Amino acid sequence: MNIKKYKGSEILVKNLLIERVEYLFGYPGGAIMSVSDSLDRHAGHICHILTRHEQGAIHAAQGYARVSGKVGVCISTSGPGATNLITGLADALIDSTPIICITGQVSYNLLGTDAFQETNILDISFPVTKWNVQIPRAQDICQTIRKSFFIARSGRPGPVLIDITKDAQLQEAIFEEILFHKVSYFRSCPKVEVNKIEEAAILINAAKRPLILVGQGVILAEAEEELKALSEKANIPIASTLLGIRDNNHPLFVGMIGMHGHYAPNVLTNQCDILIAIGMRFDDRVTGNINIYAIQAQIIHLEIEACEIGKNIPCDVPVLGDCKKTLPLLTERVQENIRQEWISDFITIQKQEEKIGQKDLYTKKESLTMGEIIQWINQYKNKNAVMVTDVGQHQMIASRYFYFSSSKSQITSGGLGTMGFSLPAAMGAKFGARYRQIICVIGDGGFQMTFQELGILLKNNLPIKIVLLNNGFLGMVRQWQELFFKRRYAFSALLNPDFIRLAQAYNISGKKIEKRKKIPEAVKEMFDCNTAYLLEIIVEREYNVFPMITIGTYGDEIRLY
Amino acid sequence: MKISILASNIERLINRVIILLNRSNFSLIYLNISYAKKPYIMRYTLEVKCTEVSIDKIAKQIEKHLGIISILYY
Numbered sequence: 001m002n003i004k005k006y007k008g009s010e011i012l013v014k015n016l017l018i019e020r021v022e023y024l025f026g027y028p029g030g031a032i033m034s035v036s037d038s039l040d041r042h043a044g045h046i047c048h049i050l051t052r053h054e055q056g057a058i059h060a061a062q063g064y065a066r067v068s069g070k071v072g073v074c075i076s077t078s079g080p081g082a083t084n085l086i087t088g089l090a091d092a093l094i095d096s097t098p099i100i101c102i103t104g105q106v107s108y109n110l111l112g113t114d115a116f117q118e119t120n121i122l123d124i125s126f127p128v129t130k131w132n133v134q135i136p137r138a139q140d141i142c143q144t145i146r147k148s149f150f151i152a153r154s155g156r157p158g159p160v161l162i163d164i165t166k167d168a169q170l171q172e173a174i175f176e177e178i179l180f181h182k183v184s185y186f187r188s189c190p191k192v193e194v195n196k197i198e199e200a201a202i203l204i205n206a207a208k209r210p211l212i213l214v215g216q217g218v219i220l221a222e223a224e225e226e227l228k229a230l231s232e233k234a235n236i237p238i239a240s241t242l243l244g245i246r247d248n249n250h251p252l253f254v255g256m257i258g259m260h261g262h263y264a265p266n267v268l269t270n271q272c273d274i275l276i277a278i279g280m281r282f283d284d285r286v287t288g289n290i291n292i293y294a295i296q297a298q299i300i301h302l303e304i305e306a307c308e309i310g311k312n313i314p315c316d317v318p319v320l321g322d323c324k325k326t327l328p329l330l331t332e333r334v335q336e337n338i339r340q341e342w343i344s345d346f347i348t349i350q351k352q353e354e355k356i357g358q359k360d361l362y363t364k365k366e367s368l369t370m371g372e373i374i375q376w377i378n379q380y381k382n383k384n385a386v387m388v389t390d391v392g393q394h395q396m397i398a399s400r401y402f403y404f405s406s407s408k409s410q411i412t413s414g415g416l417g418t419m420g421f422s423l424p425a426a427m428g429a430k431f432g433a434r435y436r437q438i439i440c441v442i443g444d445g446g447f448q449m450t451f452q453e454l455g456i457l458l459k460n461n462l463p464i465k466i467v468l469l470n471n472g473f474l475g476m477v478r479q480w481q482e483l484f485f486k487r488r489y490a491f492s493a494l495l496n497p498d499f500i501r502l503a504q505a506y507n508i509s510g511k512k513i514e515k516r517k518k519i520p521e522a523v524k525e526m527f528d529c530n531t532a533y534l535l536e537i538i539v540e541r542e543y544n545v546f547p548m549i550t551i552g553t554y555g556d557e558i559r560l561y
Numbered sequence: 562m563k564i565s566i567l568a569s570n571i572e573r574l575i576n577r578v579i580i581l582l583n584r585s586n587f588s589l590i591y592l593n594i595s596y597a598k599k600p601y602i603m604r605y606t607l608e609v610k611c612t613e614v615s616i617d618k619i620a621k622q623i624e625k626h627l628g629i630i631s632i633l634y635y
Contacts, residue, residue: 122573123576126573126576126580127584131627151627184569185568185627185630186627187624306621306624307618307621307622309621310618311618
């Protein structure tokens with residue numbers, strides 16, 4: 001009997017189809033041509049989105065993965081194509097996004113000869129991937145692809161890079177379906193220890209002032225309901241990190257913690273007696289000075305990855321495991337409690353921040369503030385809209401004032417802080433959530449890093465709403481220069497092009513707003529438009545984001561002005 | 562500190578271990594790689610300059626990688 005053999009690239013695409021990959025972001029090139037050709041043959045089942053730069057491809061895959069919860073796939077050629085992915089890989093690793101990157105490589109016999117477009121991408125990408133592998137033979141493709149998908153999405157998700165040599169793409173081999181439930185010598189998800197959960201429950205039951213800090217782990221585990229059940233049963237307020245789950249409709253969500261977070265949760269972190277950290281890693285932007293961060297509190301840490309426990313902050317009760325499993329077990333053991341006084345403390349202390357809110361949202365100055373624009377977006381946006389933000393002042397303002405009402409509604413580069421992330425990520429997010437409104441809030445600096453990706457809009461006709469907050473500066477850099485470098489604005493001022501004409505060149509309608517009274521009408525017009533739209537708003541040039549925990553401080557040292 | 566790692570015979574796994582040590586600026590004094598009982602299991606024996614607290618954190622990071630069976634340090 002003759003067993004049918006397929007080309008390596010064909011086997012690769014067949015495996016992607018088995019993994020139910022619908023969209024794939026990429027850029028063709030010499031070493032990946034065979035795969036591009038096979039993808040084109042399967043164009044009815046798998047859609048290849050051509051980006052304008054490989055960095056755009058990986059950020060789009062990240063946006064897609066974050067909004068849909070599936071694995072994002074991107075593809076690029078060898079050499080420069082592969083090295084252009086590095087920023088996105090680092091971003092995906094630190095923000096735990098499941099990504100598969102497929103890169104081409106020169107033929108096996110040319111490896112190590114400085115051939116045209118050859119780079120040693122495996123060694124370059126070691127520190128920024130969860131796993132990476134080279135496929136030198138076609139018969140290894142099936143197993144490696146399935147294994148990579150398993151690794152990317154298991155445990156704490158992360159990026160996996162697959163490097164396929166040119167001859168492996170062209171060789172013929174047998175296609176077989178392999179199922180992976182376990183990879184040997186790989187700890188994907190630790191076992192739940194019930195005695196640790198009991199220990200944690202005893203601490204929580206005895207606590208008078210407990211506080212939950214929640215990170216992206218809860219979103220990745222899809223454990224929002226389990227979290228709310230715990231919080232509601234024991235009446236524990238929930239503060240979230242930048243990437244964490246937020247629900248403005250829920251009374252127990254008290255806001256965002258961190259450098260530019262809300263005042264009350266930041267102050268009360270240093271007054272609580274039990275800190276329950278769920279799916280977060282105590283980043284330095286959250287903790288400030290670790291020597292004075294929550295030293296009075298006992299810390300319970302629910303985490304999937306053992307190496308995160310005690311990494312930055314010493315932990316009293318570590319609860320390892322997927323929080324989808326550990327949270328219900330904890331809720332069972334926790335007693336009902338009222339804790340009215342503790343919850344009302346948050347409302348009282350938050351009032352001290354009102355002055356900032358007044359200044360941000362109802363300013364009497366002539367120039368516009370970023371806060372009031374976010375407020376108008378809240379007015380007209382759809383209920384389940386997704387906000388994609390770039391990095392900088394607008395990111396902090398948008399995270400503080402945006403009205404969140406559904407899960408997976410914020411996409412931003414948290415850990416790595418990649419400028420230029422939001423525009424391609426918004427495009428990817430639109431493919432991941434076709435029926436949700438995507439609002440891309442971006443600064444003038446970040447926009448100019450990846451605006452070539454407007455080309456994706458041109459081809460695919462995606463109705464993305466881009467809100468460009470233009471202050472003519474790299475805002476956050478300028479704020480730091482003002483506060484810590486005696487107002488020496490070194491290289492932070494930007495001479496910007498005409499963004500509206502730029503958008504027109506890509507066939508995107510747009511409007512520039514400079515006057516306050518024109519904002520409501522313009523925002524409404526943007527949301528009414530059923531195609532892509534660029535709304536450029538000229539905001540105050542020298543505006544500072546407060547409250548702010550400066551480096552090396554925490555607790556009562558939060559700067560309010 | 563001496564570190565002894567039992568790992569499966571995967572290509573370039575030692576690179577991942579070295580990169581993690583380098584990231585925290587631990588200087589490597591010696592490194593030995595050998596087979597351990599079976600051809601598909603390797604033993605890495607390393608000595609690095611570092612404190613016990615810092616090696617504990619790095620050991621956990623090394624342990625999570627695919628292919629690492631166990632890690633001991635003393």
